[in-house]
Amino acid sequence: MPTYSAPTKDMQFVLHDVLNVSASEIPGYGDLDRAFTGAVLEEAGKLTAAVVAPLNVVGDAEGCRLENGVVYTPTGFKEAFEQVKEGGWTGLDMPEEFGGQGMPYLLGTAVGEMFSSANQSFTMYQGLTHGAASAILVHGTKAQKATYLPKMVSCExxxxxxxxxxxxxxxxxxxxxxxxxxxxxxxxxxxxxxxxxxxxxxxxxxxxxxxxxxxxxxxxxxxxxxxxxxxxxxxxxxxxxxxxxxxxxxxxxxxxxxxxxxxxxxxxxxxxxxxxxxxxKGMRAMFTMMNEARLGVGMQGLAQAEAAYQNAVAYAKDRLQGRDVTGVKNPDGPADPLIVHPDIRRSLMDQKSFVEGGRAFLLWGAQMIDAAHRAKDAEADGLVSLLTPVIKGFLTDQGYDMTVQAQQIYGGHGYIEEHGMSQFTRDARIAMIYEGANGVQALDLVGRKLAQDGGKHVMAFFELVKSFCKENADDDAMAEIVGPLKEASKHLQAAGMYFMQNGMKNPNHALAGSYDFMHLFGHVCLGLMWGRMAKAAQNALANGSQDVAFHDTKLTTARYYMARRLPATQMHLARIQSGADTVMTLDADQF
Incomplete structure (x- = not known):
C-alpha cells in the first residue's frame, strides 16, 4: 500500500529561505517564524500521515453508497473527519470571529497540500466548505454570516x-x-x-x-x-x-x-x-469561491504528483532489475536497483523538479493572495489574477503527467491495483477538468488576463524575471540558471507579441495557441521559482549551511530543470507561431 510523509523540510525552505515570510510586511506574517510554522506543519504532517493517508486506499476501494436518500462515506472517514475538526484544521485560515484561527492563507495552503496528498477525496469535504464559507464571508449579509459561518468554519x-x-x-x-x-x-x-x-x-x-x-x-x-x-x-x-x-x-x-x-x-x-x-450578480459572488478553488485544484495536481513521486522513489531504490551499464552497484544481489538506470533517473528528476518548483509557485501565489486581501495590495491582486489560470492549468496538467511517470517506474506492477499507483493517476485526472477545464483556463489567460488593466500585470511579471536575471548577471555560480531563464522569458514575450500582431486580425491565431501559451508561461514561472530557490540554496551554503546535502540537492535540481525542462518553451513558441491555419482548416465533416 502506498505511504505518504509530509515534505515539511521543503515547505520550510520555501517559506523562509525563498519567500522570507517572517520579514514580510503583510499583516499576520510577523508571527510566521520558523518555530511557529514548523510546529504547525509538523502537527499537520503527523495527522495526515497517521490518520488521513491510510484511508486513501479504503476510500478508493469502497467509494460512497446511496441508501434510501442517505449517502454513506467510506469506512473510517467519519471518525477521521471528527479528528480533523477537533484539531481546528478546518478553520486554520478563517477569521477568529467565526471560530477560525486567523492564520494567513499561505499557511493554510501549505497544510492543504499535505491533506490533499494524503487523501484528496477526503480533503474535498472540508475544502469545498472553505470555499463556500469564503463566498458567504465576502458577499453575505451580517445575519447570513452569523447564521452559517461559525458552523461551516468548524465543519459541523x-x-x-x-x-x-x-x-x-x-x-x-x-x-x-x-x-x-x-x-x-x-x-x-x-x-x-x-x-x-x-x-x-x-x-x-x-x-x-x-x-x-x-x-x-x-x-x-x-x-x-x-x-x-x-x-x-x-x-x-x-x-x-x-x-x-x-x-x-x-x-x-x-x-x-x-x-x-x-x-x-x-x-x-x-x-x-x-x-x-x-x-x-451571481457570477461575481461565485467567482470569489471559484478563484480560491482554482488555486486549490492546482494544489491537488501538485499534491498527487508529490505522493506518487514519494512512492516511485522508494520503489526505484528497492526494486532490483538489470545491471548498471557502467559497473555493478549491488554485487551481493542478483541485480542492481532500478534507480541506477539513467532513464529511471530522468523520470524521477522530472518529477522531483516539477514537485518542488510547483510547490514554490503555489506558495508564492498564496502569498500574493494574502498581500491582496490582508495588505490591500492591488499589484499583488492583479498579478495573482493573471497567474491563477497558469497555477490551475499548468500544475494540474503537469501533475497528472508526473503521476503517470511515477506509475511507469513500477512497470507492470504500476498497472496492478495492489500497489496503489493507479489511484494517484485516476485521482489527479479530475483536477484537469473541474473548476474550469484547462482549455478554458488557457482561453481565460489569453483572452482576458493578458490584456487586463492594459497589460500591466504581465509586464510586471516580465519585470520580476528581468530584475532577477539582472541581479544575478555577474554571479558565475548562477550562470546556468540565469541564461536559460532569460531565454525562456524571451520566448514568452515573443508569444505575447505574436498574439498582439495576429490576434486582432484573426482571433483564432491567439486561441489556437492559448494552451501552449499557458504551458510556456508555467515553465517560465517554475524557472523563476527555481532561480529563486537556487539563489537561496547558494546563500545558505555560503553562510555555513547546517544541511549541505539538502542545499546541494536544490542546486542540482535547479540545474536539471533549466537544462532539461525549461527548453520546452521553445517548442511551445514554435507551435504558437504556426498560427491557426493547420488547426482550423478541416471542415467539421472531415474529422
Whole structure:
C-alpha cells in the first residue's frame, strides 16, 4: 500500500529561505517564524500521515453508497473527519470571529497540500466548505454570516457549490434552474445540478449548498444568474435545525477517480433559498469561491504528483532489475536497483523538479493572495489574477503527467491495483477538468488576463524575471540558471507579441495557441521559482549551511530543470507561431 510523509523540510525552505515570510510586511506574517510554522506543519504532517493517508486506499476501494436518500462515506472517514475538526484544521485560515484561527492563507495552503496528498477525496469535504464559507464571508449579509459561518468554519456544517446542469457546463448562461421570489424575501429553487462534490454525506449535520439559478424576468444569459444559499435543513432563528428543505440527492456519479468523495446529482424541488449578494450578480459572488478553488485544484495536481513521486522513489531504490551499464552497484544481489538506470533517473528528476518548483509557485501565489486581501495590495491582486489560470492549468496538467511517470517506474506492477499507483493517476485526472477545464483556463489567460488593466500585470511579471536575471548577471555560480531563464522569458514575450500582431486580425491565431501559451508561461514561472530557490540554496551554503546535502540537492535540481525542462518553451513558441491555419482548416465533416 502506498505511504505518504509530509515534505515539511521543503515547505520550510520555501517559506523562509525563498519567500522570507517572517520579514514580510503583510499583516499576520510577523508571527510566521520558523518555530511557529514548523510546529504547525509538523502537527499537520503527523495527522495526515497517521490518520488521513491510510484511508486513501479504503476510500478508493469502497467509494460512497446511496441508501434510501442517505449517502454513506467510506469506512473510517467519519471518525477521521471528527479528528480533523477537533484539531481546528478546518478553520486554520478563517477569521477568529467565526471560530477560525486567523492564520494567513499561505499557511493554510501549505497544510492543504499535505491533506490533499494524503487523501484528496477526503480533503474535498472540508475544502469545498472553505470555499463556500469564503463566498458567504465576502458577499453575505451580517445575519447570513452569523447564521452559517461559525458552523461551516468548524465543519459541523459542510458546504458545496452547485453550478453544472446536465445540458450546460462551462456555458452557465444556458442554465435552467429557477428561483421564484417569495413574499417573505426568500426564493423557491427548482432544477437539477450534476457533478456536485460532497453534495450529500453522513459526516455533517447540515450541508449548505450555494446554488446558481435564474430569477424569472431577469436578463438573458450569464447576466441573469444569481447565487443562493440553500441549506439541506432550514435553520431556525435560534440557530437550531428546522425542517428538511426541498433538496435531495438523485444519484451518486460513478467516476474514474476520487471515489471517496460523494459526487452527486442534486434535485431542487421548490427548495427554500436565500439570495447571496445582489440579484443577477451571481457570477461575481461565485467567482470569489471559484478563484480560491482554482488555486486549490492546482494544489491537488501538485499534491498527487508529490505522493506518487514519494512512492516511485522508494520503489526505484528497492526494486532490483538489470545491471548498471557502467559497473555493478549491488554485487551481493542478483541485480542492481532500478534507480541506477539513467532513464529511471530522468523520470524521477522530472518529477522531483516539477514537485518542488510547483510547490514554490503555489506558495508564492498564496502569498500574493494574502498581500491582496490582508495588505490591500492591488499589484499583488492583479498579478495573482493573471497567474491563477497558469497555477490551475499548468500544475494540474503537469501533475497528472508526473503521476503517470511515477506509475511507469513500477512497470507492470504500476498497472496492478495492489500497489496503489493507479489511484494517484485516476485521482489527479479530475483536477484537469473541474473548476474550469484547462482549455478554458488557457482561453481565460489569453483572452482576458493578458490584456487586463492594459497589460500591466504581465509586464510586471516580465519585470520580476528581468530584475532577477539582472541581479544575478555577474554571479558565475548562477550562470546556468540565469541564461536559460532569460531565454525562456524571451520566448514568452515573443508569444505575447505574436498574439498582439495576429490576434486582432484573426482571433483564432491567439486561441489556437492559448494552451501552449499557458504551458510556456508555467515553465517560465517554475524557472523563476527555481532561480529563486537556487539563489537561496547558494546563500545558505555560503553562510555555513547546517544541511549541505539538502542545499546541494536544490542546486542540482535547479540545474536539471533549466537544462532539461525549461527548453520546452521553445517548442511551445514554435507551435504558437504556426498560427491557426493547420488547426482550423478541416471542415467539421472531415474529422
Amino acid at each position: 456544517w459542510t458546504g458545496t457549490m452547485n453550478l453544472t446542469e446536465p445540458h450546460c457546463g462551462t456555458d452557465l448562461g444556458l442554465m435552467r434552474t429557477k428561483a421564484e421570489p417569495q413574499s417573505d424575501g426568500a426564493y423557491h429553487l427548482t432544477g437539477q445540478k450534476i457533478f456536485i462534490s460532497a453534495g450529500e454525506h453522513d459526516m455533517a449535520e447540515n450541508i449548505i449548498h450555494l446554488v446558481l439559478a435564474k430569477i424569472p424576468g431577469g436578463p438573458e444569459g450569464i447576466k441573469g444568474v444569481s447565487l443562493f444559499i440553500v441549506p439541506k435543513f432550514l435553520v431556525n432563528a435560534d440557530g437550531t435545525l428546522g425542517a428538511r428543505n426541498g433538496v435531495a440527492v438523485g444519484n451518486i456519479e460513478k467516476k474514474m477517480g476520487i471515489h471517496g468523495n460523494s459526487t452527486c446529482v442534486m434535485n431542487y424541488d421548490g427548495a427554500t433559498g436565500y439570495l447571496l449578494g445582489e440579484e443577477h
